[in-house]
Amino acid sequence: MYTLHNFPYSQHARRVFVLLEQAQLHYNIAPIRQVEDPQLRPELQALNPKHQLITLETASQLLSESHSILRLICSEHQLNDWYPEDHQLRATIDQWLDWNQCQLSPLVSELLWQQLLTPSAKQRLTVSSIRAKLEPFIEHLTEQLWHQSYVAGKSMSIADLSIATNVHQLLIAGELKPSAPLQVWYEKVSQLPGFQRTLKPLAS
Template structure:
């Protein structure tokens, strides 16, 4: 039995769901986090003491941290597809997974929080501007990377496209002014058109 805890509007839950859908793996998703609560209940904290989503349960095995879940699902069920066989190609998948978690997503955190969760009259314009500027630096790296490339790593869709795709979806749908990034947009349109992506990228950002 495979169970995934987390609300679908969470960017981190989206990564796990997209991977499961890409690989046609059966799972039950349980709403948790945000308006659904649960994450501070003792039973949930026993699964993840951080009180965050997602959490994956699989036949008694428990795993938290979205990119750890993404790696686990991809390496266990997507070798040769989401998880390349070639060591050096796989190294680049890991590179982009780490970059998404340590650079791209943290850069946009304040812009997201301020424009989505803070009432308009209470927003910190300076905080938003600094966050947008930091995210633009990351977006420029992606735009340059995707010039002449169809996917993040190699010639095929991998777990790197899932992690980057979920983060890019959030960035591209924030109510802020952005610089034109034609290569980034072309790649995003390509991966967002995948059937498995429709499960997660149609959810409103909250």
């Protein structure tokens, strides 16, 4: 059985949680409850020297990085609907996972972090700068969804789960007014039973 060590409001944990729920796999949740520098707590540091806020514990391994965890779960349980064996389709999914991790996610995290800071003229300029950088990535995602139902093709994949958790963060922060294709896509992903469960803190 898996144990998912996570910070309850992390989008990285949410995407793993959704997959576990949708695949109806057995798992335990071990929440990291303290926001104040939780990476430095000794028990977490022993669990994950990389200081990530999400770790999957299996019978034989500790694995961090949400996308690596998603791929492992799909491979171990033959979840080919979520991560197909077709090499070209899998490469397309990987491409969108990398795009989310390397391009979209850092901007989303920085924007939300800046919103938590005490408002100041400098902070407002920083937020405006991040918004400007974020805009072309949202446009790119929207353009992709004009042409197809999901980011990697005709079927929902782990790439959709990953990107939707970041889009969710932007929506609840009031930082995104999605156009029609993005809204339709997000509603389809967010209506998954597993996704609906993540709208509550991942503590049970």
